[in-house]
Amino acid sequence: MKSKKIHNPYIGDPGYACFGCAPKDLNARGLGLTFSLDGKTLISDWTPQDSFQGAQGILHGGIQATLMDEIASWYVFVFCGTAGATKSLQVEYRSPALMKYAPFHLQAELKQNSGKTAEIMIRLMDCHSTICSEGLAVYALFSESLARGRFGFPGREAFFKRPEVSTKSQNTSNDPLVKKFQARRSVRSFSTKSVSLQDIRDCIAIAATAPSGANCQPWTFALVTSGELKRKIRKEAEHVESLFYERESTQDWREDLSDLRTDASKAFLEDAPCLIILFLQKFGRGRDGRKINHYYPGESLGMAAGFLISALHMKGYSTLPYTPAPMNFLMEILDRPDNERPYLILPVGYARDGWMPPVLEKKDLDKILVEYGDSH
Known part of the structure; x- marks a missing residue:
């Protein structure tokens, strides 16, 4: 099955510079993680920069834990349809994560979702499929209304498509000037x-x-x-x-x-x-x-x-x-x-x-235009 790339709807938010998922042009020192969907598994392939070493040539254990926490949070976004907060994260280190065996591969799968908490299993492997570390993240889940209102959660659908300006309108004009201004955001x-x-x-x-x-x-x-x-x-x-x-x-x-x-x-x-x-x-x-x-x-x-x-x-x-x-x-x-x-x-x-831009709709022409002509 071909994996499906997950869109990052937070790019462009004022002040967005997440250490885990912001692109490098927004946080040069961050991890810069991107994610894809593979069935019911969330995955990420990632290559570290040299400053993420612990012992020479080995990916720092704290960075490994951060990678797990980040993919778990995105699992909550994508599969649970809300935002949440980390309650606990348990990590077991299986084998040295050698930097020369990058890119590393992350997998996150759901273990249990009670509605109030989600338990997510994470695995970190090197390019030879050697398991470097495994983790279990427990996330407290917010209600979707709270996630949207207080924490800027854009809705699950925002992660699966690139938002576009709505073209729904009763105005069927093909005038290029109309089209030009309909594209203004x-x-x-x-x-x-x-x-x-x-x-x-x-x-x-x-x-x-x-x-x-x-x-x-x-x-x-x-x-x-x-x-x-x-x-x-x-x-x-x-x-x-x-x-x-x-x-x-x-x-x-x-x-x-x-x-x-x-x-x-x-x-x-x-x-x-x-x-x-x-x-x-x-x-x-x-x-x-x-x-x-x-x-x-x-x-x-x-x-x-x-x-x-x-x-x-x-x-x-x-x-x-x-x-x-x-x-x-x-x-x-x-x-x-x-x-x-x-x-x-x-x-x-x-x-x-x-x-x-966020997904917004303009009112249809028949909602804003009232015409008065001669009656015959």
Whole structure:
């Protein structure tokens, strides 16, 4: 039977850097395990780096135990359909795990599932099928609602397919522009790959063509590429978010956002090559310092933001509209005048390799469109 590769749905989650299963580009010192399904057995083939030795030429016993714990946790994800926590792990070392006999092969199978706990048997073998160690992991199983709401479990189905944007829609248009915008997604994990600043300036120029109340154009676009400023913005934003998660977020709110796999970590504020920060001008100033009224500034800037996101998408860039609350820290960091207030932070760049968006559906056209024509 051909084994089936298990997808890692956690790639792209904010702050994801698991020692056991994060790819090397997210944790260079980690194990970087990947998994496949072989019938009712979960398997992994793995080659260690030299730093995982104990005695010279022998895989460290602690690393062997960690390998077993990690594959057991993924067994819980894939076969039990939830997340859990290690209650105990017993390891028996059978034969020296010689580094020269890599890759090593891991197998995990279920011994017993009581509904509250799962007992999982694990075996580690070298490339000659010599058993190096065996283990028994006992996992406490969370309810699926708890696993999703508190621990970011994406659901068993996420491990078996690469999530795609839903194409279900009553809009059967084949217009390429419609297709282009149906493919737009917000990105929460950015590559550090650089962007063309001239492209970004051109997109801001497009945003500035948006309609505005009395043509007041009540907006300022701050383009931030400085690494130091991005670090300061991230630090303050994460402070604000931490307070919100600790004191203000409700259970309903956390459950509603569980599919987005978001938390207080906002690495995208540093990873994205640039941030565009939109400031709303509450009023303007004439050359003589005279106050100039601005009409419908929020609505006007909202339209400009839509123009900007669309222009960046057409240029091939990914974005993430982000609005921490409050975000008045931006006034001090960027030294903005008192007639402005922060409106939106927009990281711009490219999605990190391997990042996949959560599965989300857009409303069908017949749910959002009401047409009024002449009756005959």
